[in-house]
Amino acid sequence: MSDDKFDQQRLESTKSIDSRTKRPFSTGSEETNEKHVPVSVSFGDAAQAILGENTHQPMMVTAEENSRVLRKIDKWLLPIMLGVYFLQQLDKSTLSYASVFNLQTDAHLHGYEFSALGSIVYIAQLIWQPVSSFFLVRLPVGRWLAFNVLMWGIVLSCMTSALDFPRLLTARFFLGIFEATVAPTFVTITAMWWRRREQTQRTSFWYAMNGVTTIFGSLMSYGLGHIKSPHLKPYQIIFLFTGLLTVVFSLFVFLIMPDSPTTARFLTTPQKIIAVERLRANNMGTETKVWKWRQVKECLLDPKTYCWFLMAFLISIPSGGISTFGPLITKSFGFDQLSTILLQMPFGAVQVLATVGAGYAATRFKLKSPILVFLTLPPIAGAAALLHIPRGPTHRGGLLAAYYIISFYPAISPLIYTWSSQNTSGHSKKTLTTGILFIGQSAGNIVGPFLYTTAEAPLYHRGLTSSMACFAALCAVVGATAAYLAFLNRQQSKRREALGKSGSYIDTSLETREDAEKMQGQNGSRFGEKAFDDLTDRQNEDFIYVL
Template structure:
């Protein structure tokens, strides 16, 4: 999962590095054309997310993931052949279609293989590849930028090489990765049984292919669904804009193209530190939502400084660069919300609905993000920064509301257990694999 997500992140991030390698003039991009090359990916994800989750819940997950990796690699390689806006929109749209399977599949796999207390760190491990791709991608983009002659431009080599690597890796995933613990050839039958039993305490099941209409309604009416979805909206809207315009923003501080490619690596290290730091705090305190709130504070500070300070000298340039880095601190909320969703939502049909809804809102935020960076508002982009501040404010409200809701639900169930209701205090977890939802199972307790 870590390697797959790294490839997806670096493949998706190629456009950000290519933006200062000549793709904009070479493809004749004008006005908001560049912004739409990111937005079209997430509009596609928005459309296909429900059918994608329906398929994932009913097919061998690893084989399906392998097919999608191969196809997105092929599409990425074809980007090197595009010379106008139309061609780029087509390949970027197809890239969104095939990459849309990755994160939903990982949420399912995390719940299938790992216990609840392990899932926060596992989700963080694969999600922090967003930072790793900044480090590796920045270094490789620097190397590709040194190509100044030959049949292909530097940005074309970037897309072609990354695409070929993804195709080869996708074939490897199909051969190597098991679809579930029960199908893992490296385990004996006894080990497979133990692998399943160790996740009984999750009370979220393994994989059930029966569609249950009542779980669809519960998923759509559960306040948790919309709480996690709003967290994604409030974090992805700033993320996609900051990611797409990373090179342009850093270069606007007064750095050269090559310096900008290398400085992107520092941002990657910072993102990794934020994600690892947040999961370490969660492990020590068991406080997911309060940890989210703590990591939003630097985002407020960094964004306000970017709005108010101009790069008039070297000190200001370095200060603005640091402010840009710390603005990404809110990313921990996105990761922790995903891990909470995999731990707090039970019932396979309900989980598919909640995950699909979550990633539809996730893609909505990602689609809007680049559009708030208006070309005529550059290089200061005050409208974008103001929008981001609004997102952080809404994020704080949603996190506080979700905490009140989850603690209230746990108190109700504790009261039932104290009153002698056996189903609310079942130490043997006899209903763990009965595909009950978290609301149907009074023995279920939420993490917050």
């Protein structure tokens, strides 16, 4: 069926439904009388602009309609998100590649100065996250993302001329400022466009670009490292190439990335309605451009907020150290410069498989906490092995195997992102919660590189021991968070029963499209009626917490 026929069929069927319910149907292009909208579009959720008076009246979305619109969303948004996250990690990783090509010697770096270059990006992000969270609510999401991609590409290109510690430190600081908004923006975009069941797998896709970057970046650095230039050193060529590539890609972000489902040019009006309606079961809305201080207060008083902060902090300590010192750890096994670069490729491949596989498992079993606990076990084993296997040519195989086993840890972060996002509602609260989570991530990434120092090569005893401790502590926090979410679900059930609703709702947002269609109506006609009122998870009794 063509899109035109499909859209006309949906338009007619929706009008028919609305005529039976005595509710006028709004396509979003008609003028809406503001007094008929229970919550104003400017203050409530952006979905109200397209749904009009149908905001509180759920509409049937068939599996066929859902699949058609989902394919379009994936086709237009995922390539941009994958590209941006790939470039962000590639640009951030240029420091580790540069270290193999004697950046420390040429820039006269001493003591903790190389560690400081790894940490300064996250210090900048730590400072900028609260500001970025505010701008993410107030500014158009797509345009804000494109601006930041452009600016960090320019900064990285200019880093070619930074040949001493002060200038490298300054460039890396501004790189952190402009990269600070990417992951929080992606968490917001993922929650804005996909059902909760779909979010985990999509997040694992764009986060898996970290591993793809490791593979491609190793090949790129190997190739660029062979260029003999009378004016530029190999690491300067790497900075310039990746910076200009990012600048060019920012144009595609500006032209393609929409600000919300209601403004997407690649969707027709009936498709926009379906894109919004299919999110109703999330009970999380889409977006609003009003910063609500009441939601800020609730966020700061919510124990969940600090659970996400702790998880992000604990996983980022080993992440910050290993990502910065990974090539140096491999080099300590006795490999030369170019071999060290190429040997990062299997690390990236394992990372991609672990990240996508964990996303699939969490989606399949509709649980995050058990998967998170499982993912901490291989890194603990790998770090323990590196501490006990002697260094030397005869042990290279075992050392590499242990190093590659550690690469399961990157799969943890995207699950924390989606677990936090899926358990937080209210646009201001969600955005601030995400900002606080990334403050924890930035703080951990600041600490991590200082626990791995060149003075402790080749064993890096303190860094590996601290990584094992962080993974163990993460298990404890995950368990405590899951127990608290189960308690909140029991409270929500009691609230619904007191209001005359069913206490045992089925979370259809976590079901397959076919199962969700079969289950429509089982929660009662009032389920999801407040989904687009921009309420927090504590204000909306229909909200179901994900374990």
